[in-house]
Amino acid sequence: xxxxxxxxxxxxxxxxxxxxxxxxxxxxxxxxxxxxxxxxxxxxxxxxxxxxxxxxxxxxxxxxxxxxxxxxxxxxxxxxxxxxxxxxxxxxxxx
Amino acid sequence: xxxxxxxxxxxxxxxxxxxxxxxxxxxxxxxxxxxxxxxxxxxxxxxxxxxxxxxxxxxxxxxxxxxxxxxxxxxxxxxxxxxxxxxxxxxxxxxxxxxxxxxxxxxxxxxxxxxxxxxxxxxxxxxxxxxxxxxxxxxxxxxxxxxxxxxxxxxxxxxxxxxxxxxxxxxxxxxxxxxxxxxxxxxxxxxxxxxxxxxxxxxxxxxxxxxxxxxxxxxxxxxxxxxxxxxxxxxxxxxxxxxxxxxxxxxxxxxxxxxxxxxxxxxxxxxxxxxxxxxxxxxxxxxxxxxxxxxxxxxxxxxxxxxxxxxxxxxxxxxxxxxxxxxxxxxxxxxxxxxxxxxxxxxxxxxxxxxxxxxxxxxxxxxxxxxxxxxxxxxxxxxxxxxxxxxxxxxxxxxxxxxxxxxxxxxxxxxxxxxxxxxxxxxxxxxxxxxxxxxxxxxxxxxxxxxxxxxxxxxxxxxxxxxxxxxxxxxxxxxxxxxxxxxxxxxxxxxxxxx
Numbered sequence: 001x002x003x004x005x006x007x008x009x010x011x012x013x014x015x016x017x018x019x020x021x022x023x024x025x026x027x028x029x030x031x032x033x034x035x036x037x038x039x040x041x042x043x044x045x046x047x048x049x050x051x052x053x054x055x056x057x058x059x060x061x062x063x064x065x066x067x068x069x070x071x072x073x074x075x076x077x078x079x080x081x082x083x084x085x086x087x088x089x090x091x092x093x094x095x
Numbered sequence: 096x097x098x099x100x101x102x103x104x105x106x107x108x109x110x111x112x113x114x115x116x117x118x119x120x121x122x123x124x125x126x127x128x129x130x131x132x133x134x135x136x137x138x139x140x141x142x143x144x145x146x147x148x149x150x151x152x153x154x155x156x157x158x159x160x161x162x163x164x165x166x167x168x169x170x171x172x173x174x175x176x177x178x179x180x181x182x183x184x185x186x187x188x189x190x191x192x193x194x195x196x197x198x199x200x201x202x203x204x205x206x207x208x209x210x211x212x213x214x215x216x217x218x219x220x221x222x223x224x225x226x227x228x229x230x231x232x233x234x235x236x237x238x239x240x241x242x243x244x245x246x247x248x249x250x251x252x253x254x255x256x257x258x259x260x261x262x263x264x265x266x267x268x269x270x271x272x273x274x275x276x277x278x279x280x281x282x283x284x285x286x287x288x289x290x291x292x293x294x295x296x297x298x299x300x301x302x303x304x305x306x307x308x309x310x311x312x313x314x315x316x317x318x319x320x321x322x323x324x325x326x327x328x329x330x331x332x333x334x335x336x337x338x339x340x341x342x343x344x345x346x347x348x349x350x351x352x353x354x355x356x357x358x359x360x361x362x363x364x365x366x367x368x369x370x371x372x373x374x375x376x377x378x379x380x381x382x383x384x385x386x387x388x389x390x391x392x393x394x395x396x397x398x399x400x401x402x403x404x405x406x407x408x409x410x411x412x413x414x415x416x417x418x419x420x421x422x423x424x425x426x427x428x429x430x431x432x433x434x435x436x437x438x439x440x441x442x443x444x445x446x447x448x449x450x451x452x453x454x455x456x457x458x459x460x461x462x463x464x465x466x467x468x469x470x471x472x473x474x475x476x477x478x479x480x481x482x483x484x485x486x487x488x489x490x491x492x493x494x495x496x497x498x499x500x501x502x503x504x505x506x507x508x509x510x511x512x513x514x515x516x517x518x519x520x521x522x523x524x525x526x527x528x529x530x531x532x533x534x535x536x537x538x539x540x541x542x543x544x545x546x547x548x549x550x551x552x553x554x555x556x557x558x559x560x561x562x563x564x565x566x567x568x569x570x571x572x573x574x575x576x577x578x579x580x581x582x583x584x585x586x587x588x589x590x591x592x593x594x
Contacts, residue, residue: 015463
């Protein structure tokens with residue numbers, strides 16, 4: 001299946017990346033090329049094959065339910081583009 | 096005595112212990128080479144003071160008769176994908192320009208704790224996405240190698256790709272700016288740049304090295320590993336880098352083997368599989384010839400050679416280019432302009448507009464392309480057709496390897512389908528660039544240890560590499576076969592200094 005300009009704009013919106021019309025248009029053939037190429041996977045017979053979930057058998061570990069970190073507010077905020085009163089600051093969300 | 100910057104990690108470690116030179120002399124010599132090699136653009140940040148600090152600690156410990164650490168006196172380069180406390184970490188992106196971690200990645204922390212010193216943060220493809228180091232926000236890394244014909248004619252001064260994504264690491268090691276460096280490998284990002292620059296590098300079994308504090312690209316594939324000029328140096332570094340870390344849920348809770356102590360190039364009793372699917376029609380004749388020489392070298396080392404088949408090999412790349420972008424689109428969702436990195440807030444913009452503007456500004460074209468591919472293949476209605484299908488094919492690719500390893504102990508293949516190419520040569524066509532990883536991606540998808548070692552020069556005078564793929568957790572056999580090739584290839588070529 002091939003994607004059109006509207007689809008590219010939709011994907012960009014889902015990806016939270018703003019694109020100009022010209023950028024979106026340039027991406028149509030690029031993304032179609034790549035998607036057309038990966039679609040060859042459709043020809044592989046995968047009857048009875050479980051999708052892989054881990055390359056090396058490993059078990060998710062449980063740890064004791066205790067606090068292991070915290071008290072590092074200033075470190076957490078140290079790289080924030082805007083931090084105020086000990087919080088991350090963002091543009092107004094609710095009018 | 097030869098120049099200090101020509102020494103290997105093992106030679107620096109042992110020479111420092113023997114008192115042949117001080118750690119400070121070594122650090123100063125490498126700092127000098129780093130400062131004089133701006134033309135290669137291998138470093139994003141240089142940290143000569145860090146190298147001197149570690150050297151000073153090593154010299155003081157030695158003078159005081161204290162026990163020395165495994166890497167005391169050894170300076171290294173750190174790929175700028177590892178978070179380093181107090182030192183800018185960018186993943187070669189504008190998005191993270193100015194980001195200064197308040198913590199240290201597990202792998203880099205282990206190296207410093209073992210006595211190593213940091214020469215600087217090495218350039219790479221942006222968010223480790225690329226095969227030529229042309230996607231860095233901080234400019235292309237240039238390979239120290241240049242084309243030159245052995246008969247003295249027909250060469251040129253075109254700037255060549257050092258490979259990617261660990262292109263700063265490969266360029267810096269080949270140019271003697273550092274004796275070794277860290278790399279990370281998602282689909283070949285240690286092995287392909289190593290092959291392009293005539294050095295060695297190993298991607299260990301998935302889970303050997305902690306991913307904690309490494310800027311994430313595709314979490315089910317990302318693995319850290321060392322790059323250096325010799326197999327022994329790789330073994331030394333990997334011993335320090337590997338090990339269980341409770342902070343990474345996919346870290347393997349296994350003891351780290353003593354790979355260096357058990358190095359042996361005697362391959363008697365080992366069976367080497369030659370996968371026939373890695374010899375497609377049209378394989379570069381010089382690479383095919385090198386592969387044949389590699390087979391003879393391993394036979395000479397005592398190994399028996401068997402023909403094997405990995406029938407799903409041709410599907411590895413398309414599988415990778417669904418899974419890796421899918422994971423990247425999820426991992427890179429964290430760059431929202433709120434918690435760290437750049438923020439782009441157009442006048443009057445709300446939160447959603449800020450996200451989109453920030454990400455438009457902070458990501459380069461290849462990163463955007465992969466995020467969008469990933470978003471598409473994970474979107475409602477397409478998930479099963481693309482992502483689930485890819486994970487099923489991935490299971491088949493892993494099964495191919497399992498079945499091959501019933502007949503052999505390791506596999507020998509070329510590392511890359513070509514030698515290094517000129518910068519700009521493959522930029523226009525993303526697919527042509529993706530094909531560079533055709534021989535490295537299958538082992539990544541299966542989580543297997545794999546190593547690149549240099550085998551010789553092609554007619555243009557550029558290095559070509561061989562790849563060894565091992566069974567899960569059997570880095571030792573991979574390293575041993577690498578050593579057997581290293582001893583027989585006698586690769587001593589180095590780039591002529593022009594920078």
